Amino acid sequence: MVSVTTEAQFISSSSSTSSDVNSVSSCGSKSHPWRLEAAAGQRINISLLDFTAMSMSAADRPRDRVTCRQYGYVLEKLNKRNVSVCGGGGAQLRQSHVLISHSNNVMIVQTTSRPTADNEPNFLIKVEGLSIHYNGV
Numbered sequence: 001m002v003s004v005t006t007e008a009q010f011i012s013s014s015s016s017t018s019s020d021v022n023s024v025s026s027c028g029s030k031s032h033p034w035r036l037e038a039a040a041g042q043r044i045n046i047s048l049l050d051f052t053a054m055s056m057s058a059a060d061r062p063r064d065r066v067t068c069r070q071y072g073y074v075l076e077k078l079n080k081r082n083v084s085v086c087g088g089g090g091a092q093l094r095q096s097h098v099l100i101s102h103s104n105n106v107m108i109v110q111t112t113s114r115p116t117a118d119n120e121p122n123f124l125i126k127v128e129g130l131s132i133h134y135n136g137v
Contacts, residue, residue, distance in 0.1 A: 002037070004042075004104075005038075006042075007128065009126070010126055011034060011108065011110075011124065029110070034110075035107050036108065036127055037104060038101075038104040038105075038129035041131070042104050043100050044101040044104065044127055044129060045097075045101075045127070045128050046085075046099050046101070046126070047097050047125070048071070048087060048095065048096050048098055048124075048125060048126070049123060049125075049126060050071075050087035050094055050096070050123045051122040052069060052121050052122045068084075068086040069087040069121070070086050071085045071087060071110060071111065072109050072125075073085055074107070074108050075107040076103060076106045076107075077103075078103040078105070081099075083098060083099045085108070085110075087123060095126075100130065104129075108125060
């Protein structure tokens with residue numbers, strides 16, 4: 001389990017590509033998801049920093065905004081939510097917002113396939129705790 005604080009933390013794309021099953025880097029798989037927990041009363045803000053298109057040759061980069069490279073998904077058991085962690089097409093921003101949780105517990109599964117020499121996923125998942133302040137009633 002990873003304790004999420006208000007200081008940004010990062011999960012690397014390389015953390016799920018190791019072939020060593022006993023390695024710490026096997027975290028993030030479906031059988032061993034990243035388990036994130038923030039302090040009681042906080043939510044978890046999750047963003048994607050996608051560098052994959054930058055490392056691809058110009059001919060291999062997607063040209064449209066619709067293309068989605070799925071890197072994984074976030075599971076939130078409280079409300080049975082499953083949200084894709086998806087990199088966009090070549091015109092997308094490098095950093096994109098994924099979700100703000102409704103609870104202080106989520107799991108992240110990385111689903112990237114084994115990289116090849118010319119198509120290695122290169123991304124970070126940014127997580128940070130948020131204190132939610134309510135105004136009014």
